[in-house]
Amino acid sequence: MRxxxxxxxxxxxxATQAKWFNSPVMFHKxxxxxxxxxxxxxxxxxxxxxxxxxxxxxPNERLDTIVRLPIGDDKSLIPVGLVSKNYxxxxxxxxxxxxxxxxxxxxxxxxxVKSQITxxxxxxxxxxxxxxxxxxxxxxGDGNPMxxxxxxxxxxxxxxxxxxxxxxxxxxxxxxxxxxxTRSDVRRRHVGDLxxxxxxxxxxxxxxxxxxxxxxxERWRNVxxxxxxxxxxxxxxxxNGWGFxxxxxxxxxxxxxxxxxxxxxxxxxxPSTIAMRETNPVPGSPxxxxxxxxxxxxxxxxxxxxRDVQEQLEWREEIPNLTATLLS
Numbered sequence: 001m002r003x004x005x006x007x008x009x010x011x012x013x014x015a016t017q018a019k020w021f022n023s024p025v026m027f028h029k030x031x032x033x034x035x036x037x038x039x040x041x042x043x044x045x046x047x048x049x050x051x052x053x054x055x056x057x058x059p060n061e062r063l064d065t066i067v068r069l070p071i072g073d074d075k076s077l078i079p080v081g082l083v084s085k086n087y088x089x090x091x092x093x094x095x096x097x098x099x100x101x102x103x104x105x106x107x108x109x110x111x112x113v114k115s116q117i118t119x120x121x122x123x124x125x126x127x128x129x130x131x132x133x134x135x136x137x138x139x140x141g142d143g144n145p146m147x148x149x150x151x152x153x154x155x156x157x158x159x160x161x162x163x164x165x166x167x168x169x170x171x172x173x174x175x176x177x178x179x180x181x182t183r184s185d186v187r188r189r190h191v192g193d194l195x196x197x198x199x200x201x202x203x204x205x206x207x208x209x210x211x212x213x214x215x216x217x218e219r220w221r222n223v224x225x226x227x228x229x230x231x232x233x234x235x236x237x238x239x240n241g242w243g244f245x246x247x248x249x250x251x252x253x254x255x256x257x258x259x260x261x262x263x264x265x266x267x268x269x270x271p272s273t274i275a276m277r278e279t280n281p282v283p284g285s286p287x288x289x290x291x292x293x294x295x296x297x298x299x300x301x302x303x304x305x306x307r308d309v310q311e312q313l314e315w316r317e318e319i320p321n322l323t324a325t326l327l328s
Contacts, residue, residue: 020127020309021159023120032100032110032130039092040071040123042156047082061085066156068123080124081157090162092119092126095154099130102199106207108132118309125160127309128152131169136210140217140293144284146170148210150203153313160310164199166206167316168213170284170297223292223327230254230289231272233326239271241322242315246302247271253282253298254289292326299323 018025028038045067046059062085068078083089103110112133119126129151136148149169154162230251238247245262248271252260259282264275282301289295296319303315 017307018118018309019307020118020120020125023122023125025118025120025309027116027118029114029116032096032113032115035115035117035128036093036096037072038117038119039096039126041069041093042080042089042091042123043067043069044083044089045079066124071123078122080122081159083158087158089156090154091156092123092128092154095126095128095152095162098199099128099150099152102203103130105200106203124157125155125309126153128154129169136207138214140214141221142284142286142293144170146217148206150199150206152199164202166202166210168217170300217293220293220296221291225254225289225291225295225326229326230295235270235272237322237325241318242302244271248274248276250295250298250302252276252278253285253301254295257281257285257287259301292323295326296323 018027026038028035043066044064047063047065048059049057051057063082064085064087065079066081066083066089068080070076100110103113114131116129116131117126118129129149132148132150134145134147137145139145146168147170148166150164150166152162152164153160234247234251234254238250242250244266248262249259251272252258256278259279260276261279262274263277266274282298285298285301286294289298299319299322300316303312303319306312306315
């Protein structure tokens with residue numbers, strides 16, 4: 001008889017239906033020590049079927065099973081993936097350990113950082129966000145501070161490479177923005193132990209580059225975006241990059257400070273001309289987009305609205321290239 005395991009999805013997940021490679025995700029916020037409680041442990045086991053009557057099954061000599069161990073009230077052991085015998089399992093707990101040591105190296109006290117994890121239902125993929133203390137934040141000129149954020153992505157099933165990067169986060173609208181600070185980035189395949197120096201290098205480079213980035217973002221506020229320039233860019237560059245719907249939403253937010261849905265006919269329409277129905281105001285967005293910084297936040301909002309966690313990051317990273325033509 002097959003036993004169905006009760007769902008552990010939170011009400012927040014049910015409301016948003018966020019996914020990561022089609023796996024539902026949960027979100028947890030708190031102190032660095034708080035989020036450790038939501039990190040499961042994993043072990044590798046032989047990939048073999050259980051005995052069935054007189055039939056005998058032998059382990060696969062090339063593959064292992066990654067198994068999630070019990071966590072909290074959930075006492076079940078759950079297989080989450082198959083990996084090669086050469087695969088190096090880097091647990092999420094190891095990532096937190098390395099981040100903790102990197103923060104200590106940078107003289108950033110754990111009690112001064114805010115933390116968040118996005119983790120799949122069975123825990124096979126995790127995105128860790130560390131928001132550095134207020135001393136590292138800055139106001140680009142609109143009264144809404146931006147925090148410097150260290151992000152680490154990891155998987156235990158080989159579906160996502162380990163990655164560490166830094167960028168800016170705007171709390172008023174929960175927008176993440178990756179700009180030139182993407183130079184502070186490392187990606188590693190699971191072929192060996194996680195190296196502390198990798199995360200230290202990202203943190204060191206990010207802290208150094210943040211001063212340059214502040215000036216760049218302030219400069220973006222002085223790059224005027226006229227209606228003609230906005231329309232031309234949306235109907236060409238953004239349309240080619242992000243498609244019709246995202247382009248139509250972007251220009252609607254730029255014009256009215258609120259998101260919208262398409263209600264007009266696509267035929268003979270452009271993103272800038274198609275009829276839209278207004279939905280919700282976008283936090284932190286002015287009623288009229290006046291400069292490149294405002295536009296970058298609109299794009300960051302649209303990236304955050306993607307349902308898939310991987311897509312959110314990919315879209316954020318495309319923002320600098322999408323807006324490059326507006327700097328010329």
